[in-house]
Amino acid sequence: MITLKQVLDILKQDNNFRSINSQENYSWNWKENPTFSKLSYDSRQTDSQTLFFAKGQQFKKAFLTQAVQNGLTFYISEIDYGVDIPVILVNCVKQAMSLVAMAFYDNPQEKLKLLAFTGTKGKTTAAYFAYSILSQEFPTAMLSTMNTTLDGKTFFKSTLSTPESLDLMRMMAEAVQNGMTHLVMEVSSQAYLVKRVYGLIFDVGVFLNISPDHIGPIEHPTFEDYFYHKRQLLANSRAVVINSQMMHFELIKEQVENQDYDFYGANSDNQIINSQAFSFELRGKLTGSYDCQLLGEFNQENALAAGLACLRLRASQAAIQTGIAKAHVPGRMEVLTQTNGAKVFVDYAHNQDSLTKLIQVVKAYQKGKIILILGAPGNKGESRRADFAQVINDYSDLIVILTAxxxxxxxxxxxxxxxxxxxxxxVDMIIDREEAIKQALSLTTGEEDAVIIAGKGADAFQIVKGERMAYAGDLALAKKYR
Incomplete structure (x- = not known):
């Protein structure tokens, strides 16, 4: 529940309030202080008890007109749409929605230890490592690209890496109600660009890496803009954990010099000193030996970052070792063996850097022919297409099948x-992804060969014309045709 006066106080404190406009033919007593029991940004889910946020470039007056017919009495917007109810005009509706949602849900962010990961790649893997570690000792919730759990028991598929602020606060409140004390989440650059986490302060923020990605007409206009919004997690975290090997590290190091921080990687106090296929050794704050189910030193680096972050949240060394050993990430470096002995690697690698590292790991273990199945998404990350071509040119021995x-x-x-x-x-082009996987697996002849299925990971859908269409999933199809 939240009153109109509380809403106005929040907006004014944030210097976001402009005015309340009301059409002349709408009778409303300005001395009243109505109470709202619902918040929504979906006009189809409104009634007389709802405070509505009119947001988004695709928003139309018709949506609001229908909501008024459903009984809506107030809305918050950057635009006065001229309907017969009062509008609370603000400079930024996204900021308003985030702060009002916090108050509406009784500030659940203050009742949880918040751990957030950002980076061009590795966010989901690192989040799963952290969730596995913290769950050894604390009731832990998780919001990730792959799955979300608000009770540590029930998992459901996420729609966004970082939910809209209103949904985020609702889920945090549910986690608190379920007895959770810690929350692990991914924070994308888009989350800061469109203010999904406006006003949130994280206990620990982790910056895994940075490389050009998510640059395009509906995402970030430039790499500088992308990098700037990634760095906002550091500016909004009490303590930070940062990869010392990332691009532009010196700039980031200067940004955090007055914060509590841990660096990891080469030339830092925390680094991997012996990397094996399914184990590694660390020196620094987490000195010791660790087992790990995920192949590749880059995955071990994600485990190290998660371990350092969880150490700041009072996780024990034993919990860190156990959590890393038990962590499994759907669609990340999943390995199958065909009946002829060839290996099939299913991985979410979806940009130049992650694809390069995936190929390097596979080539380290498989010395025969390697078949790569790859595509690129539509209407986003358009720079990836040229990047993928560069990777394919760099590895001239790959057999390549391009697909949807x-x-x-x-x-x-x-x-x-x-x-x-x-x-x-x-290169071959087989647009039907299932047929591409079937064809690729048929090309292997022995245990030295490998198929890499990159891009979708564990996603059991294809996005077509704005809709999620049923798709068996890369792993399921690999099992079907192996």
Missing amino acids: DDPNFEDPLAICQEIAKPITRA
């Missing part, structure tokens, strides 16, 4: 042709 990967409103064949254009050798 969430084409959305674009033609998947056109996307594949755009990837193929800069490639200096012939």
Whole structure:
């Protein structure tokens, strides 16, 4: 529950309030202080008890008109749409929604220890490591690209890496109600760009890495803008954990010099000193030996980052070792063996850096022919297409099959042709992803061979024309045709 006066006080304190406008034919006693028992940004889910937020570039007056017919009495907006109810005009509706949601849900962020991960790649893997570690000793919730749990028992598929602020506060409140004391979450650059986490302060923020990605018409206009919004997690965290090997580390190091911090990686106090296939040794604050189910030193680095962050949240060394050993991440470096002995690697790698590292790991273990299945999403991250071509050119011995990967409103064949254009050798194009996987697996002949299925990980859908269409999933199809 929240009153109009409380809402106005919040907006004024944030210097976000402009005015309340009311149409002349709407009778309302300005001395009243109405109470709202619901918040919503979906006009289809409104009634007389709802405070509504009119947000988004695609928002139309018709949506608001329908909400008024449903009984809506107030809305918050940057625009006066001229309907017969009062509008609370603000400079930024996204800021307003975040702060009002915090108050409406009784500030659940203050009742949880909050651990957040950002980075171009590795957020989900690191979040799963941290969740596994903290769950050894604390009731822990998690919000990730892959799955969300608010009670540590029930998991459901996420729709956004970082939920809209109103949904985020509602889920935090539910986690508190379920007895959770800690929350692990991913914070994307988009979350700061569109203010999904406005006003939140994290107990620990982790910056894993940075490389060009998410640059395009509907995402970040430039790498500088992308990097700036990534760094906002550090500015809004009480303590930070940072990869000392990342691009532009010196700039980040200067930014956090007055904060509590841990660096990890080469030339830092916390680093991997012996990396094996399923184990590694650390020196520094987490000195010791660790088992790990995920192949690749980059995954071990994610485990190290998660371990350092959890140490700041009072996790014990034993919990860190056990949590890392038990952690399993759906769709991240999942390995199957075909009946002929060849290996199949299913991984979410979806940008230049993560794809390069995935190929390097596979080539370290598989010395025969390697078949790569790859696509690129439509209407986002368009720079990836040229990046993928560069990776394919760098590894001239790969057999490459280009296929569909969430084409959305674009033609998947056109996307594949755009990837193929800069490639200096012939590649196959099989747009049906299931057929591409079937064909790739049929090309292997023995235990030295491998198939890499990159991009979708554990996603059991294809995004087509704005809708999630049923798709068996890369892992399920690999099992079907192995």
